[in-house]
Amino acid sequence: MTDSGKQSLVIVPLSNGESAEMENGMSEAALTESSGQQEPKLLDACEDKYDGVTVELGNVPLDVDGFVSSLTVSLSKWAQQGKKGVWIKVPKNHANLVPAVIDEGFWYHHAERDYVMLVYWIPKSPCTLPANASHQVGVGGFVMNDNRELLVVQEKDGPYRGSGIWKWPTGLLHQGEDIFEGAIREVKEETGIDTEFVEVGGIRHSHDAPFEKSDIFFMCILRPLSFDIKMQESEIAAARWMPIEEFARQPRYQANELYKKILDVCIATFEKRCKGFCAVKLASSSAKRPSVFYYNDQEVNDANSLNGAVR
Template identity: 45%
Template sequence: MPISEDLSEVVGRTVSGNGVWHAELLPAINDDHGGVIVEMEEHMDTETFLTMLRTSMLQWKQQGKKGVWIKLPIGLAHLVETAVKTPSTIPANATHRVGVGAIILNDKREVLVVQEKSGILQGTGLWKIPTGVVEEGEDISVAAIREVKEETGIETEFVEVLGFRQSHKTFFEKSDMFFICMLHPLSFDIQKQELEIEAAQWMPFEEYAAQPFAQKHELFRRINELCLAKVDRSYAGFSLQLVSNFSDQPSFLYLNSKDLGKSRSGINP
């Protein structure tokens, strides 16, 4: 919750008739982000909690604290309504989830594919490219390499982002960004992950693309088209370029280096 309580209202509730400040504060410890954490343990009635909360928020505001996190055990559930009545200005949780899919072809024009043990594709017999979710603090290129290694044991190096899809109201009602990456294999002996992967293999691309589901589902068709365009028609995706952001921390800019190079050489207007 924010520290934005009106000071006059707080003072009016916490100063006695003789003007002596006497209200107690809620038990709190500092967190790592300029706020405080309140862990309630002792029984307390609603009115006492409200008084102590208002008094505490006044002091925390004067101290420049940025937010308050209140932890209530089930035995103090009656305090939840009081705690949440104060409008919160703390940003909501993440609005997007970022996923990656990895296209890996070997010299025989075979694509690395898997069958999953869980999820909506479980038991369908569908062969698909390795996919996964980008972890906090992880680059897209690193996530694609990691997911392939975890699911199949295959070592790879990042080549390009071929394209990406944005959708909304998906996983936990969040928006979803899905990046389709092309990777180059550095090893070829598959060692599938037993927990999540039912099967993994190198499959001729034409056989993979001819699967009825892959023909029917537009996203799968588009991914196959991107793959063919990259292999057969010199399609230029987005390669990575190391740059520094405003905080001087390194980051990656994904760009079309092929056409950028043409423009620099004067081939393109």
């Protein structure tokens, strides 16, 4: 995996192994010149722990021919050095370089809103570059009150539009959001109900997500802290507290073995007949911020537990 290098593209002469310490404008100018008679300059790149190199292009316009010449000599140099994976991050405003990079044999690795990442594998051996992100992560909130009424909604858009199906609030995690936070947020957004996290009741893994990706769905048991529903008008058609037996009688939860099992497990977890996974924040020397570890804390107590903490 590459380090996410912060360096912009700067140009160094072939005869000089050190990076030229130039400001961005200077280096871009040098690149443009390189399309003339001058010898093409090497692209400056960050190295990673897997013998790979990453080139990040800055925001100043680049001359396509000069860039391609630099890329070609750089690839030769990296091959001599025994480098393996080559990563080029092309920002949106350099989209005119994308066809040229592809012509050099690169392929797309992934894209985010403002850039596309292209990769190339130098050795003859099989490519071992890591895959693009493979999963979307969803969360659902199982929120039951003391009268055994479940907090349920009907959706305005999507596959259940107009179906009359009542479901628990669900949604996708935001970038960088923790699972327990996402479940609390989705319930709050869709219904206005405040909750606290209790446990993960179960996890569904499926492979029918859009764009040939997979989906992991965390069914979270949440305890309600408020009870007056304020429905989200934009996405939700209806919201209410519904007796759990009425909810369970819906065909979606009777005829479908997956949804029936999720419901059975949530009720059993709510009733303390079985134990879900708690959540604890734990520091690790290899991570910038604490990870959250989800596990059964029946015998393994932890002072860091986030379960039932009022936020």
